[in-house]
Amino acid sequence: MNDDPHAHAHPAEAAILAAGLRVEPREMPQLIRRVARRLPADAAAVREALVEVRRKYWAKAAMDLANRAGQPWVRRADAEAAAESLNDPEADERALRAALDEAVAARLRGTAATPEATLEILAGELLESGKPLSGERHAALAQAVAAAHGLNAAQAADFVLATGRVEERRRQDLRAAEKAAREKRREEVTRLREWERGLVGVEALPALLRASEREVLRWVGAGLVPVARRLRGAQSGQKGGGRERWEFDPAEVAALRREVFAWREAERTQQPRAPRQSGLRLDRAAEVAGRGNKVANAAVARAAALDRYAAHFATARALIRRITIVTGPTNSGKSHLALDRLAAAESGLALAPLRLLAHEFREALATRGIEAALATGEERIPAPGSRHLAATVEMCPFGNPVDVAIIDEAQLLHDRDRGAAWTAAIMGVPAREVLVLGAPECIPMVKRIAQLCGDEVEEISLQRKSPLNAARGPVGLSDLRAGDALVAFSRRDVMELREQLVKRGRKVAVVYGALSPEVRRAEAARFRNGEADILVATDAIGMGLNLPIRRVIFSTLRKYDGEERRELNAQEVKQIGGRAGRFGHHEGGIVAVLAGAGDPGVINAMLHAAPQPPEELRPQVQPDAEIIAAVAAEIGSDSLFGVLARIKRAVLRKDDPNYRLADLTQPLAIASAIDGVAGLSLLDRWTYAMCPVDERDDGITRLAQWAVEHGAGRPVRPPLAGRLLPAERASNEELQRAEKVHKRLVAWRWMALRFPVAYPEREQAEAETARLNDWIEEVLRQQRRVRAASHRAA
Incomplete structure (x- = not known):
């Protein structure tokens, strides 16, 4: 035993x-x-x-x-x-x-x-x-x-x-700035409410102008008496809410009393004319836009002149411009046609939606023998002697005339956050020939803009160079092959899909919005040269990044658009799916949906859907520094919050026939945070309000801290990542931290270009940006190796 x-x-x-x-x-x-x-x-x-x-x-x-x-x-x-x-x-x-x-x-x-x-x-x-x-x-x-x-x-x-x-000094300065900002905000809200309470209805005008009711109604209709505010429905306080109530600023109306005799004389001789001193500038509006009389929105509106936005771009209006709308699906050669025209011109601009695409435009011009300068929000690359510039849309120079300008991705006119930048670029680019590129959906609004500017319009419609078809059935993860691109709509989903594919022994490249343009290009190069056989990406591949994709496979047919989770629309499916079948690489492209993620028939229907006319054809407009200064002078305020609130409330009628005001939510939030910072002028604060920060990443709080340092005369230090772990040991948490620091460096460099004295350590910021780019790319490479090795060992 x-x-x-x-x-x-x-x-x-x-x-x-x-x-x-x-x-x-x-x-x-x-x-x-x-x-x-x-x-x-x-x-x-x-x-x-x-x-x-x-x-x-x-x-x-x-x-x-x-x-x-x-x-x-x-x-x-x-x-x-x-x-x-x-x-x-x-x-x-x-x-x-x-x-x-x-x-x-x-x-x-x-x-x-x-x-x-x-x-x-x-x-x-x-x-x-x-x-x-x-x-x-x-x-x-x-x-x-x-x-x-x-x-x-x-x-x-x-x-x-x-x-x-x-x-402790920083905390005290920040607390003082926050307190001052709150007090300013209260003052401006009180000022705005008092102004609104002091408005009067049309019934008060006869006494103010010492005229008959019939005369007053004629003058209001002709635009001679400025309407301060229009209220509809319940706002008007009238029962039923169906009628519109017009309200007027009594001080401004009383000042027009001296014009009454001239108006009566003009009516008697059938030659009505605008007041000499009222500032309505109806003669300027008629001269520039040719649209006759329009009802103004009071002194603030006239100072801003957003209802005559086209006239704001004096250099462009002085030129005889021709706008050519070049439309077509992805892979139809729009950019190639436009760049050939630009390269043949003596001078010109190429305006892109992304820094990455501005670089690509610059490189494309170089291959055509044209050296071009570069201007984006956070960088400048000069080209001495060159008369060509590649830039992001927001960097459009409005003062120097050129022969030809390209404005790409014009369908972004409808974008809630950036649409106003495309309005300004198309209206204001000082070029004799303007090539506007985009999806067919952009045509009605571009035509509206051309009409407002008095420009001639020509249309060129291009066809796709290679066929694009929907797959007959869904595609499983195990069915993915070399040359496929799997599309998700969040960083988390991209990383999870990559993880699943690496476990299956696949070589994967990734592209998502949080990656810098440099890293995106490096990942795209890995896919292009065969080092990775599958690309997992967000809709960041929908613009730029010419890739040899054979099939685009949607991992979902829903996305979060910043406000809600919704179904993809036909334009999005065409824009992203159109990246499949790049001409010269594949005979055709296939668009599919991942098994279990949706109905393949939906993809087919969307690819063949006719362009849908947009519900809103009025272009978005937003103020610039000149308008901010004019409104501030008009209302006698140094508060950026007050100026923006007044612009939002009184400048552009909601029913204005030509324009609609862009969303000012983030500029107002930034103004609320920095209005109390001592040492910054109104226009300094407006520059801060335009800085591209992510509110979800505490971007406004960080911007306010920078503003406090700037206002106190202390240098604003660039964000630094500090010690970075060896790439092979870095977790996803470390990777995300580095991506966030990189995003903050983008905002810091944007500010440094505008305030070089306050943001002096630009070389250090650029070196840190380059270090992070290299590290992030190495982490992505090492994670692929480690996980592939773990898969083999298992």
């Missing part, structure tokens, strides 16, 4: 029992698997396997220690590094705390060369991740930074004291 208690156990379990180590029941299954790989296993091998099992629990325990100690600067990677450093399976909490402190200190030492820079980076990261430090926690972090950088006790005390004073 065998008395050995381990005789009938699994060999790995027997080895564990023989080692005599304390093992928790929950640990045993994992431990058996690890020991089984080491058989024959002695006590040392079992001990090593138990350490590996416990590292996962140690990492979690280390994060718990940091949370209990109130150390939000400790990252998961620090906890994992601490766990990796332990080799004793019986390590206690004290040993774990010591290992965590050392891991954190190592990261802090590597974050920046000086303790001051390290503290600034870490405090900034925490603020932007929604974990702002209290004064006490800031001091604790400063103490940890001082220790990590090897400062002695006296030096550390001085460092904590000095940095605490700086931080």
Whole structure:
């Protein structure tokens, strides 16, 4: 009889029992698997396997220690590094705390060369991740930074004291700015309400003008008496809500009394004319737009002149312009035709929707022998002696006439956030020949703009160079082949789909909006040269990035558009799906839907759907610096919030026949945050309000902090990522953190171009941008390798 208690156990379990180590029941299954790989296993091998099992629990325990100690600067990677450093399976909490402190200190030492820079980076990261430090926690972090950088006790005390004073000063400045902004906002709201309460109805005009009711109605209808506000429905306070009530500013109407005699004389001789001093500028409106009399919206509206927006672009209006609308589906050669015309011109502009596409336009001109300068929101590349410029649409120069201009992706006229930039570019580009490129859906609004500008219009319709068809059935993940592009509508979905494909042994490139143009191009190059056989992307591939895609497969037929989750429309399916079957690479393109994600028949119907006329044909308009200054002078206010609120309320009637006001929600939110910053002029604050920030990423809060530093005369430091883990060890959390820092650097560089004195460290910002681009691309490459290796090992 065998008395050995381990005789009938699994060999790995027997080895564990023989080692005599304390093992928790929950640990045993994992431990058996690890020991089984080491058989024959002695006590040392079992001990090593138990350490590996416990590292996962140690990492979690280390994060718990940091949370209990109130150390939000400790990252998961620090906890994992601490766990990796332990080799004793019986390590206690004290040993774990010591290992965590050392891991954190190592990261802090590597974050920046000086303790001051390290503290600034870490405090900034925490603020932007929604974990702002209290004064006490800031001091604790400063103490940890001082220790990590090897400062002695006296030096550390001085460092904590000095940095605490700086931080407290910043907090006080920010609190003061917030308080001043609130007070200004209250003042402006009160001012606006008082103005509205003081408005009178048409029934008060005869007494104000000392004229008959019939005369007053004629003069109002002719646009001689400015309407301050129009109220419809319940707003008017009338029962039934069907009639519209017109309201007038009594002070302005009374000032027109001196014009009454001239109006009567003009009517008597059948030659009505506008008032000499009222500022209505009806003669200018008729001269420029040729549309006769229009009812003005009071003094503020006249100062802004948004209802005569075309006249705002004096250089363009002085030219005899011809607009050529070049439409066609994706892969129809619109850009090629336009670039050939531009290259043949003595001077010209190429305006693109994205920085990436502006670079591509510049490179396309170079292949045609034309050197062009570049201007985007955050960068400038000069080309001495050149008379050609590639730029993003928002950077359109309105003052220097050229022979030819290209404006791409004109269907973005309908975009809620950027449509006003296309309105300004098409109306204001100072070119004799304007080539407007886009989907057929853009034609009605471009024609409307041309009519408002008095420009001639020509249409060119191009056909796709290679056929595009819908797949007959759905496509499964296992059915994907080289040359396929799988489309999702969020970063998370892109990364999850990539994970699934890599587990299947596929080589995958990714493209999504959070990636910089440089990284997107690098990923596209991997797909183009065959290093990756499948592309997983968001709708960021819908513009630019000429790729040899054979099939476009939608992983879903729904997307979140910033306001709601909705079904894709036909234009989106055509725009994205049209990337399939690139001419010269494939004979044709296929558009499909992933199995389980929707009906393939929907794709077919949308690809063959006729262009739908847009519901709204009035182009969007928004104020610029000149308009902001004019309105501020008119209402006698230095408040940006007040100016924008007045513009939103009184400048453009909701039923204006020609224009509609762009969404001013974000500029108003920024104005609310920075209006109280001392040291910034009204137009400085307007520039801040135009900065491209992401409100969902605390962009407005960060912008307000920059404004406080700027207003106080202190240099605004660029956002820095600090120490970056080796690419092969970086998690998705680290990758997202780097992407966010990159996005913040874009905003910082945008500000630096406009305020170079306040934002002086541009070279450092550009170097940090390049470092992040390289690191992010390397992380994506390493993650593919690691996961593919893990798949093979499994």
